[in-house]
Structure formats: structure tokens, C-alpha cells
Amino acid sequence: MKSGAQWIGILGRIPVGEGRTFQGQAFDSAGKVRYAGQVTGIRIIAEQTTAVALVLQEVDAPAPFENAVPVITSVVAQSATVTPGGTLSWMRARRTRTRVMP
Known part of the structure; x- marks a missing residue:
């Protein structure tokens, strides 16, 4: 679900345990991956809600600006x-x- 400039969601039935990994991808209208991200080392505890922040970065980002302020x-x-x-x-x-x- 989109909330402002962010997408949020709730996942259930994730097995309890250590070292869980979450991945996300965002696609353009042609199906090409434009943004991707991953977070690792997440601990899932029984009967508790775990917040996971997944930041997606541009996959084919242009070269950084080379000029500098004098x-x-x-x-x-x-x-x-x-x-x-x-x-x-x-x-x-x-x-x-x-x-x-x-």
C-alpha cells in the first residue's frame, strides 16, 4: 500500500528465527528492475511485530556529477x-x- 512517498505492507506467518533477509525490487512499465534493496540479519520473535526498513537504491544510477564548486x-x-x-x-x-x- 502506498502511503505518501513510501510503500508499506504487513507480512504475516514469517517463521520465528534469526538472520532473516528481506529483499525488494521496483520495476518500470517494461518490467525492468529500476530499484533494488536488501536488509539482512533481521530477528523474528514470536507474537511480536518487527519493523523492517528496506531502502531501494537506483540499479543503473548515472555517473556522479564530476564538477566541483571552486x-x-x-x-x-x-x-x-x-x-x-x-x-x-x-x-x-x-x-x-x-x-x-x-
Whole structure:
């Protein structure tokens, strides 16, 4: 049953015991598995409800974004003071993951 952005359900008659594994898959309209997940080591106790959170991750996820936000490594001002309404010139240096940029 869908509840908001989550799917929930209740399974019964699971044998009591240790080390149970639960798996889930989500399919697209063509029947291809798009998301999958598994949780292991679940303990089922007689006459008790056991909550199991199963997180499905994208199976064929695209490559992660490779670009990075530049990091400002220094700021140099022409003067340490400026008069109200005056102008201040400054330079900055920044770097990305791969190179230093002016």
C-alpha cells in the first residue's frame, strides 16, 4: 500500500528465527528492475511485530556529477582601508579539484 512517498505492507506467518533477509525490487512499465534493496540479519520473535526498513537504491544510477564548486584560496586587497564611497581593488585565487585558477 502506498502511503505518501513510501510503500508499506504487513507480512504475516514469517517463521520465528534469526538472520532473516528481506529483499525488494521496483520495476518500470517494461518490467525492468529500476530499484533494488536488501536488509539482512533481521530477528523474528514470536507474537511480536518487527519493523523492517528496506531502502531501494537506483540499479543503473548515472555517473556522479564530476564538477566541483571552486574553493577560494586567497583574497588580496589593494589597501587595508577604504574611505566611505571609495573604491577598493582586490584579487582572488581559487581552485577546483583539479587545478588552481586566477
